Amino acid sequence: MSMLVLDDIKTYYGNIQALKGISLTVEPGECVTLIGSNGAGKSTTLRSISGLTPPRTGSILFEGQEIARMAPQDIVSLGISQSPEGRRCFPRMTVAENLDMGAYLRRDTDVEQDRDRVYELFPRLEERSKQKAGTMSGGEQQMLAIGRALMAKPKLLLLDEPSMGIAPILVERIYETIAEINKQGTTILLVEQNANFALGVSHRAYVLETGKVALSDESAKLRENPDVQKAYLGA
Amino acid sequence: MTSAMGNRNVKIAIFLAGLFVVAILPLFFNESSGFIDDCTLALAYICMALGLNIIVGFAGLLDLGYVAFFAIGAYTMGWFASGFYADADIHLFVGEFASSIPGIHVNFLIVLVIAAALTTLAGIIIGLPTLRLRGDYIAIVTLAFGEIIHRIAINGDEVKIAEGFPLTNGRQGITPVDKIDLPFLEPFTSLNLRPWYWVALALALFVLFVNFRLRDSRLGRAWIALREDEVAAISMGIPAVKTKLLAYGTGAAFGGMSGAFLASYLNTVNADQFAFSFSIFVLAMVILGGLGSIWGGGRGRGRADVHQLPPHPRRAQRRAEQGRARIRPLRAVVRHLRLPARDHDGPQTRRPDTGAAPPDGARTGHRRGRHRARPGGAMTDSSPDLILDARDVSKVFGGLTAVGGVDFAIPRGGIVSLIGPNGAGKTTFFNMLTGLYKPTTGAILFDGAPITGGRPDKIMARGIARTFQNIRLFGTMSARENVMVGEHARMRAGLFGSVLRTPRVRREERHVSDKAAEELAYVGLAANTFDQLAINLAYGDQRRVEIARALASDPKLLLLDEPTAGMNPQESDELTALMHRLRDERGLTILLIEHDMKVVMGVSEYITVLDHGEKIAEGLPDEVRADNRVIEAYLGKGAMHE
Structure with missing residues (x-):
């Protein structure tokens, strides 16, 4: 059974239709990426899944359960967590508190261990663990947002532009980490402008254009596709 | 357009009919x-x-x-x-x-x-x-x-x-x-x-x-x-x-x-x-009617008076569907009920600017900095082809030195970049140039005149405009209105002129609205999105609107803080081309903070690298790219072949 199945979802902002019928699947253990121009609907697709902007029509099945009409916090409790676009850290909480908020719904005892793992991943966060998140630089906040999403120990991790605002040296680290998390069994749905990295780390990819799926294939094949190269790889 | 006009006429007709009913109402009692x-x-x-x-x-x-x-x-x-x-x-x-x-x-x-x-x-x-x-x-x-x-x-x-x-x-x-x-x-x-x-x-x-x-x-x-x-x-x-x-x-x-x-x-x-309860009564009318919504005041009166009927379920539903845009005004209230949120783009202090007293030690440092600058004549002998000349600029927050004694100059008409690891102090440096932060030490000359610690709106009026790393558009305004705000300082309409809508004010509005559309088109926004709410635009388009808003003030120096974040390679290329056009067609000088090395190397004439608030390297793109310290601290081995 597929872990996540989107069937013809249509999502609106006010009366502007952002998604014009998106269908896609994510299998357990996969890393799938969405690429496309600005306004293609990549972030909106993630927001629809996490319940932040629920679709008006269509269905979203997560492990066989319909979640299209669920509240965001209930969706998190099922095992989906998101690192949202634009960071959205809690500015007046410390870094450590922000990370703890990621684990808010967890009942198990491995939270400490996972926090150490996040610190290992981003040593800068450990250095600043007592600092208020709002006083950190943009890139540091981006690290925190990813770390916070990981703290939920999700089955499905939604990452919205994890490399945005990150120094080149760290972009590599982040992608190594994404590959690592995926290898350890977390299913990942990734939205990324940096298609080079995204196609490198993912198994399959969907190309979105103006709210629809224009193309989908294995990532390795899409990398060879001349149209994709021209439009999204900056070749 | 005609349907919009028709729509407007219908609205006016409904309003006049309603007004008539309201006006003759007492005659029935x-x-x-x-x-x-x-x-x-x-x-x-x-x-x-x-x-x-x-x-x-x-x-x-x-x-x-x-x-x-x-x-x-x-x-x-x-x-x-x-x-x-x-x-x-x-x-x-x-x-x-x-x-x-x-x-x-x-x-x-x-x-x-x-x-x-x-x-x-x-x-x-x-x-x-x-x-x-x-x-x-x-x-x-x-x-x-x-x-x-x-x-x-x-x-x-x-x-x-x-x-x-x-x-x-x-x-x-x-x-x-x-x-x-x-x-x-x-x-x-x-x-x-x-x-x-x-x-x-x-x-x-x-x-x-x-x-x-x-x-x-x-x-x-x-x-x-x-x-x-x-x-x-x-x-x-x-x-x-x-x-x-x-x-x-x-x-x-x-x-x-x-x-x-x-x-x-x-x-x-x-x-x-x-x-006191009367203040709350009037405030309740405003809030229940929807903040900033003009009809709300009247509707709220009904509500407040009927002892707060619960919101109509259909209305709640409609709100939910309309998504972020409608709910947003309420956030204005929420924002008041908490401490001011500070993020990296903003100042750390309660006041938007400069009045914040630096720590004692820092203050003496400031004096010393000035003192040092004067005897050497540094304030006056600034080379005329430098549009910006910052000397020995530093910023200390509490005990933390975010920027420490950086010298930085931008030649007129140049495109220069500021790069460095996350948290290196790049945005803090920007904030000092634009007046959001007052430098702890150092002096900044713009166009030959000191602007150190000046008020942000005044510095803006002198010709420095910026965009923000964490997009800061006015969410409940359309893209066009956002850009029109950028022209604020150049407009003259006052309170009475706006209420009376004099011919001059009308002309100015029309002119500014057209200019806003021009700027939006110039940065590559699709014409059908000009009048959409800014928060409903895609991230990359929001960045374009930010640039258009900055351009609206006709700046001499444009500061761009990670403009390509959220753009794909093709869009980044377009932005690179836009920067060249801005310089060539409009004579703008551009200072860029950016992590996309393809953009930085493609556009910059000169690059300065900050790490831990200090300059670790500067030079031509090729020199910087080959600098070992820069590779180690920032680029990583993989970036070599970009």
Whole structure:
């Protein structure tokens, strides 16, 4: 059974239709990426899944359960967590508190261990663990947002532009980490402008254009596709 | 376009039909019926709510003491139109009855104007020190102001302006207050309430009209911009205190006029009318009606009065569907109820700027820095082809040095980049150039003149515009309106011009709106998105709008903070091309913070690398790319082949 199945979802902002019928699947253990121009609907697709902007029509099945009409916090409790676009850290909480908020719904005892793992991943966060998140630089906040999403120990991790605002040296680290998390069994749905990295780390990819799926294939094949190269790889 | 025009005509027709019904309503009821009484009071309260809407809804200043303006307006009527000061004998344009009794009796319309003037004055006096504060402080200070006026009203009978002229009549109230008696009209009486109703309706329509005119004006946009994001607003050249003061004064004036009317209508001015709960009552009207929504004031009146019916389920549903855009105004309130959120783009202090005292050690450092600069003549011998020359600039927060003694210069017409690891101090440096932070030490010359520690709106007006790393558009405004805010400093329309919409103001609006569209097209935004709400645009498009907003002020120097974040390679290429065009076609100088090395290497003529607040390298792109320290700290081995 597929872990996540989107069937013809249509999502609106006010009366502007952002998604014009998106269908896609994510299998357990996969890393799938969405690429496309600005306004293609990549972030909106993630927001629809996490319940932040629920679709008006269509269905979203997560492990066989319909979640299209669920509240965001209930969706998190099922095992989906998101690192949202634009960071959205809690500015007046410390870094450590922000990370703890990621684990808010967890009942198990491995939270400490996972926090150490996040610190290992981003040593800068450990250095600043007592600092208020709002006083950190943009890139540091981006690290925190990813770390916070990981703290939920999700089955499905939604990452919205994890490399945005990150120094080149760290972009590599982040992608190594994404590959690592995926290898350890977390299913990942990734939205990324940096298609080079995204196609490198993912198994399959969907190309979105103006709210629809224009193309989908294995990532390795899409990398060879001349149209994709021209439009999204900056070749 | 034609359908939009048709739509507008339909709306006007509906409004006129509604107005007609409202206007003839009293004719269907008995002259002294309780219903007309209720409606008259409702209309007077709507005036206040619409006045408060300018303060709270438009400008986002949470005023918990609006009752003070009601009180001042009412007392103005009490002082100038009653027999209270029986020793005086002043009669100005009043009817026979009022002329025949002692006291000060001035014509209703004149008192209305005096009330508006006095409340505006009170608004300015209380606002001048208060409006420098933010959200929660304004709430507390205005609350106290309301309470102080209430106390003064209660005890004012002990306060003698002169012998025989007490300030108020305490709890006994000033009674009777003159009823309206206008030339050519029958004197108003409490037996026939219809004329009162019509006067209240006229007042309400007037305030409504002003609200509408201001909403779509230079000033209205500035208020909403300040409400949405104060840091971005002042960076766009909006003087925060002055602009807020205008909102406060205008809103106060309507409270005063409404209060003066009520004093005459209720025939008394009694200290007990001015309790704190009344402020909350008017505020509830504004909030339940939807902040910043003009019709809301009226709708809210219905709601507040019917003891808060729960929101209609369909309305709640509609809100949910409309998504972020509709819910947003409520956030303005929420924002007031918490401490000001600070993020990296903004200053750390409560005040938007510069007044924040640096730590003691830092302050002496500052002096030393200046001292050092002068004897060497460094302030004056700046080379003329440098548009920006920053010397020994540092910024210390608490004990943390974010930027430490950086020298940095930009040649006129150049495109230079500032790169470095996350947290290296790049954005902090930007914030010092634009005046959001006051440098702890050092001096910054722009175009040959010092701008060190100047106010952001003034620096903007001199020709430095910026975009923000964490996009800071005004979410409840359209893309076009956002860009129009960028032109604020270059526009001239004032309060009265905007309300009257003089030909000059109209021309200016049209010109600015066209220019905004031009800028949006220039940065590559699709024409059908110009009038969409900014927050509904895709991330990359929001970045374009930010650039257009910065361009709208016709800057000489453009600071771009990670403009390609959220753009795909093709869009980044377009942006690179745009930067070249800006320089070549418009003669702009560009300073870029960016992590996309393809963009940085493709566009920069010179690159400076910061790490831990210090310059670790600078030079031509190829030199920097090959610098070992830069590779180690920032680029990583993989970036070599980009």
